[in-house]
Amino acid sequence: MSGHADPGLPFWRKYIFSTDHKVIGVQYAVTGLLFLLFGFGLATLIRWQLAYPGQPLPLIGGWFAESQMLGGIMLPEFYYQLGAMHGTIMVFLGVVPLAVGGFGNFVLPLQIGAPDMAFPKLNLMSYWLYFIGGVIMFASFFVPGGAAQSGWTSYPPLSVIASDGQTWWLIGMAFLINSSLLGSVNFIVTIVQLRADGLSFGRLPFFVWAQFVTAFLLLLAFPPLEAAAVLQLMDRLAHTSFFMPSGLVINDAVVNISGGGNAVLWQHLFWFLAHPEVYVLVLPAMGIVAEVIACNTRKPLYSYKGLVLSAVFIGFMSFIVWAHHMFLTNMGTVMSTFFQVTTMIISIPSVVILTVLVLSLWGGAIRFNTPMLFAIAFLPMFGMGGLTGLPLGLAASDIHLHDTYYVIGHFHYVVAPGTIFALFAGIYHWFPKVTGRRMSETLGKIHFVPSFILMNCIFFPMLMQGLAGVLRRMYDPLQYAHAQAAQPLNVFASAAAWLLALAQIPFILNFFGSLFWGRKTGENPWEATTLEWAAPSPPPHGNFLEAPHVYRGPYEYSPPQAKSGFWPQHVKDPR
């Protein structure tokens, strides 16, 4: 850590309001990890209500306010706050800041041989907007009526008539949107303008390509949600009727508004962001997995071009699939058919990427270290997440599965054992670059094995519950008779979730312990070929001792010319 920032600056300019991309990357990553932990904590509370509805929460039940838990028994309002904020925090404050803000900021300029991002001050502002947005989201738990409780999707009219927490949610989102807007501009300009000499687009590591496509998604898909947030704020504060239909009746009384609005309009604007957002969650993860797999199989990726073209194609297609979240909004069969066709099309490049990564394992001399274990686990887990999505993308089967636990199981398979495992792989892989020390392999494996098993114990039962017709967002899981048969699965999944929390302890110990006691490493502990490993560990301010020149593609592992078994991008003659 000590090496990152400009040494001539005072402490607060070096580590708090730093403009150095490495410090900002670490700030993003640490904040993102804390929010991931917090969001996971909310999920463990949800799991209590689902496993033991109406029973007082043991040990910590008394810590909550009476508006949240009465005598340790969770109230419905608090349950819905937990659900909405778990989703919001995991997606917007946890995974994206860690994947894009953390890894993107730290690794990307290093991988393209740049001294910093193109706009360091904008980068600083981007982090602090994110931080303020996070504080607003966190603080919303303490306003009267509690945090937002209309789901992370905030569908009107419910969200418009909800308590003040929803206003905080919208304002927090506005900060997060502007943060990622500034970030994405910075990423695009950095990649286009600041690549090292000789580093053509065809020689970029796949991680950089993934971040490049992601930046375009953030740049172009987030503004419609900002527009939607402005409109919902107008509905809430100025009592307009953008999303409020005429003749709306609440509590047996016609609401006194002008009406004439359209609740489905929100869904269109929201999903226009939120579907590309899925690829914002997944593409950087695929980038990390590709890096880790290439490095640890000691052979080039099976098809670099296939990966890159698929990622770019996913980027384009992700803008025209959004309404597959809305098959039940009566938008008509023509529209449904269009969106189900585009959805089937977008699954092809995802399958290509997954296939390329699986085939890259073939014939490799695989090193089964901790980052590689997480990266390999990503493949079947993301595969399950993707395949379970197909029935949701077809209008006919979606009618039965919509709003059931099947949906929850599907996207958690994509994001939790998928993306988050990839992020863990990235942390174990790049930790030596960030700190100059390795993380413990033993603790890493103790972290990996139970996490892998328990993730499946949580999310596979959800698929089964969904097929049995159990609805999501139900405060009382026993409300409907048909759900009672599936209740033992809830108890099982909840136990697995709490054990999963315990399984993260080795990671936390490893993370902090390795900062001080980890084995010291040189600049290239994994014998990798990409440019970030040409800089010292940790890299100093300005990153490279001399500006690197690139001579070849990113994954020259085990070339016949090089006796060392790898041929780094910046090394002219084989060694």
Next chain:
Amino acid sequence: MSESASSIRYINRPHPVTGVTNAKLGIWCFLASEVMLFGALFSTYLLLRTGSASWPHGPATLNVPLATLNTLVLIFSSVTMVMSWASLATGNFRKYRLYLGLTALMGCVFLVVKGFEYGHKFEHHHFPAASTFYAIYFTLTGLHGLHVIGGIAVNLYFLFRGRVLWQRDPERLTNRIECAGLYWHFVDLVWIFLFPILYLL
């Protein structure tokens, strides 16, 4: 600026392949996202209008002469914005200040006229909550007004504190004014779309 290993390249000099500086590419990306922001709001307008049984006729409800005046004010401000950049590019600092000051002034004139329009609507109790027409009218013009305020703030910065860059690095100030100009033209362009769809159709 020397281009050692630790300095960021293409701040002043255009990239040989892309032909633009970092800031110019950045501002174009930013404007692309702004297109999506206003695009979403225009789509909202279309959807609400096509979905409603009746929609007020623009000229019958809004003040077209004042809006026409405002359109001319903004077009004029775009011309002065270009002139201020051209003055810098030809090294005429005095004229730069004159034209940039005029641009900021025109922005303020636009806001004052808009303020009169708003005030007139409020007098007749035409608040955003009155109907979806007024809701989208106030949202679109209000958000556009915020963009005008942002543009004025940028212009005032370059008129006073930001102009000291002229002594140190004239090329960089010229590039910055060009980017500020791109933004200003974009804000004008949004109005060029707002004016017909709200006032005339």
